[in-house]
Amino acid sequence: xxxxxxxxxxxxxxxxxxxxxxxxxxxxxxxxxxxxxxxxxxxxxxxxxxxxxxxxxxxxxxxxxxxxxxxxxxxxxxxxxxxxxxxxxxxxxxxxxxxxxxxxxxxxxxxxxxxxxxxxxxxxxxxxxxxxxxxxxxxxxxxxxxxxxxxxxxxxxxxxxxxxxxxxxxxxxxxxxxxxxxxxxxxxxxxxxxxxxxxxxxxxxxxxxxxxxxxxxxxxxxxxxxxxxxxxxxxxxxxxxxxxxxxxxxxx
Amino acid sequence: xxxxxxxxxxxxxxxxxxxxxxxxxxxxxxxxxxxxxxxxxxxxxxxxxxxxxxxxxxxxxxxxxxxxxxxxxxxxxxxxxxxxxxxxxxxxxxxxxxxxxxxxxxxxxxxxxxxxxxxxxxxxxxxxxxxxxxxxxxxxxxxxxxxxxxxxxxxxxxxxxxxxxxxxxxxxxxxxxxxxxxxxxxxxxxxxxxxxxxxxxxxxxxxxxxxxxxxxxxxxxxxxxxxxxxxxxxxxxxxxxxxxxxxxxxxxxxxxxxxxxxxxxxxxxxxxxxxxxxxxxxxxxxxxxxxxxxxxxxxxxxxxxxxxxxxxxxxxxxxxxxxxxxxxxxxxxxxxxxxxxxxxxxxxxxxxxxxxxxxxxxxxxxxxxxxxxxxxxxxxxxxxxxxxxxxxxxxxxxxxxxxxxxxxxxxxxxxx
Numbered sequence: 001x002x003x004x005x006x007x008x009x010x011x012x013x014x015x016x017x018x019x020x021x022x023x024x025x026x027x028x029x030x031x032x033x034x035x036x037x038x039x040x041x042x043x044x045x046x047x048x049x050x051x052x053x054x055x056x057x058x059x060x061x062x063x064x065x066x067x068x069x070x071x072x073x074x075x076x077x078x079x080x081x082x083x084x085x086x087x088x089x090x091x092x093x094x095x096x097x098x099x100x101x102x103x104x105x106x107x108x109x110x111x112x113x114x115x116x117x118x119x120x121x122x123x124x125x126x127x128x129x130x131x132x133x134x135x136x137x138x139x140x141x142x143x144x145x146x147x148x149x150x151x152x153x154x155x156x157x158x159x160x161x162x163x164x165x166x167x168x169x170x171x172x173x174x175x176x177x178x179x180x181x182x183x184x185x186x187x188x189x190x191x192x193x194x195x196x197x198x199x200x201x202x203x204x205x206x207x208x209x210x211x212x213x214x215x216x217x218x219x220x221x222x223x224x225x226x227x228x229x230x231x232x233x234x235x236x237x238x239x240x241x242x243x244x245x246x247x248x249x250x251x252x
Numbered sequence: 253x254x255x256x257x258x259x260x261x262x263x264x265x266x267x268x269x270x271x272x273x274x275x276x277x278x279x280x281x282x283x284x285x286x287x288x289x290x291x292x293x294x295x296x297x298x299x300x301x302x303x304x305x306x307x308x309x310x311x312x313x314x315x316x317x318x319x320x321x322x323x324x325x326x327x328x329x330x331x332x333x334x335x336x337x338x339x340x341x342x343x344x345x346x347x348x349x350x351x352x353x354x355x356x357x358x359x360x361x362x363x364x365x366x367x368x369x370x371x372x373x374x375x376x377x378x379x380x381x382x383x384x385x386x387x388x389x390x391x392x393x394x395x396x397x398x399x400x401x402x403x404x405x406x407x408x409x410x411x412x413x414x415x416x417x418x419x420x421x422x423x424x425x426x427x428x429x430x431x432x433x434x435x436x437x438x439x440x441x442x443x444x445x446x447x448x449x450x451x452x453x454x455x456x457x458x459x460x461x462x463x464x465x466x467x468x469x470x471x472x473x474x475x476x477x478x479x480x481x482x483x484x485x486x487x488x489x490x491x492x493x494x495x496x497x498x499x500x501x502x503x504x505x506x507x508x509x510x511x512x513x514x515x516x517x518x519x520x521x522x523x524x525x526x527x528x529x530x531x532x533x534x535x536x537x538x539x540x541x542x543x544x545x546x547x548x549x550x551x552x553x554x555x556x557x558x559x560x561x562x563x564x565x566x567x568x569x570x571x572x573x574x575x576x577x578x579x580x581x582x583x584x585x586x587x588x589x590x591x592x593x594x595x596x597x598x599x600x601x602x603x604x605x606x607x608x609x610x611x612x613x614x615x616x617x618x619x620x621x622x623x624x625x626x627x628x629x630x631x632x633x634x635x636x637x638x639x640x641x642x643x644x645x646x647x648x649x650x651x652x653x654x655x656x657x658x659x660x661x662x663x664x665x666x667x668x
């Protein structure tokens with residue numbers, strides 16, 4: 001098994017407050033890893049370290065080593081834009097750009113200069129939309145605003161947008177929390193399909209979702225990594241009492 | 253239960269206050285508009301008299317088929333005196349002098365321009381329209397009561413009699429006052445126009461927009477998206493917000509001190525006026541632009557950043573286009589305020605008596621508000637009407653500007 005991302009002794013501070021305590025966690029290639037835990041446990045913060053989205057927050061400071069393909073992403077050899085080309089992200093609330101569906105998907109390839117040719121770009125857009133399972137629904141209205149789609153479609157558009165830049169890893173920050181059960185199940189099926197080609201790390205509040213879609217699960221609590229392992233093991237016989245309490249719904 | 257009745261009553265009372273407030277403000281606006289329009293609309297028209305003119309070649313000392321230059325050089329005084337003598341032969345010399353006073357004093361120039369436009373009139377007798385003097389114009393429009401004692405008016409009974417004769421014979425016409433829109437300021441209300449002040453305002457606003465809009469946008473983007481928050485940024489922010497509240501005349505003083513005295517830029521020009529007004533408009537646009545930038549949801553920024561866009565790309569591809577409608581609205585409000593601004597322009601000498609219509613921003617000019625101010629001080633009765641007419645034009649201009657701003661906002665507004 002190959003690690004897509006390795007992290008060692010990661011500490012994250014917001015000003016004086018420490019949000020992540022010394023976490024070391026590895027993510028397997030072409031697997032889905034779920035990060036679970038109660039609100040405020042640092043799972044989203046940790047996720048956002050992986051593509052350096054925390055850089056935007058001025059008071060945030062990250063210590064430790066996070067490597068992708070043995071390259072330390074917080075060292076200067078890698079530009080943050082290159083990193084994010086490799087590590088895509090889907091957010092909690094669907095956030096398509098107020099542009100056409102086509103432009104939403106084509107934006108990433110365009111800024112990274114994948115192609116200048118119209119037909120090649122059409123191809124990239126179509127492939128990404130197909131992979132996100134949205135192509136059939138929108139192929140006749142690619143010029144409509146991305147924001148005119150339904151919530152579930154918008155989220156799949158965001159996934160297509162992320163896929164279009166050909167990432168290795170896709171980070172998903174509670175991608176279904178704003179969606180209804182039907183849209184959620186479509187996205188979950190999609191995640192299972194996508195892991196063939198991508199490494200997926202998903203933060204979720206829904207234990208059932210973690211159990212359904214992930215191969216590996218990591219349980220976070222108060223900025224600490226309590227337990228990690230195969231999803232089946234975590235959900236059937238966890239080693240740690242806290243994990244057991246959480247998955248059985250005793251707290252959180 | 254009693255509590256609910258009380259609460260409902262309070263709501264109804266509040267609605268009544270609201271309706272009262274709205275109707276009161278509507279009443280004020282209506283009064284203003286009715287008042288301005290009723291006294292100003294006449295300014296767009298002028299009273300003219302039909303009179304036959306014999307373009308006698310000998311009196312003009314012109315050769316056959318004269319060139320335009322020759323006509324321009326010719327003196328029309330004698331021709332005019334001759335024609336008045338011919339047309340009013342039954343009156344004495346003194347009476348003819350009085351009749352002449354019913355006409356605009358530059359009737360010779362008017363005659364000259366007729367001939368310039370129609371050289372075939374030479375040696376012909378043509379009935380042409382001549383501008384009436386401002387006093388008779390005001391009487392004809394009903395702005396001046398002709399029944400007050402003779403001593404208190406500039407038109408005597410004899411002149412009024414002639415005027416009544418003109419009316420009876422259908423020689424009095426009310427025509428559109430084209431000159432009002434094409435000529436600059438003048439000491440005579442008959443020929444005073446808004447062209448120089450309109451052009452002055454247009455140049456001033458253009459300079460103001462070209463300077464303040466890009467500077468404000470770049471300043472806001474830098475402050476909002478790139479600058480690290482700290483003491484310096486806070487200080488700049490406080491200062492910009494304070495600048496928006498500085499009395500406009502202070503900016504005029506700044507322009508006088510720095511632009512005119514230090515940099516030696518030409519006085520009274522639209523260039524300096526535009527620069528001074530852009531000092532004033534900058535903070536308004538910056539505040540509007542920054543708040544619209546702030547209103548763009550962070551999720552849009554995150555979405556673009558997560559795709560690997562640089563900060564610059566995020567701003568110019570996503571954030572700025574979304575912030576544009578709000579920025580444009582702020583800009584147009586700022587510019588509309590600048591159009592109506594007089595005080596700072598007084599300081600840099602843009603209240604001069606400008607007869608020529610400026611064709612570049614480097615020529616001395618006057619803005620519309622300053623023109624209105626100048627006319628409102630004039631002693632001549634005819635200027636009262638001119639003042640109101642200029643106010644109407646300014647109001648129309650502002651209304652148009654407001655509609656344009658609404659149009660742009662609607663056009664570029666996107667929902668997410």
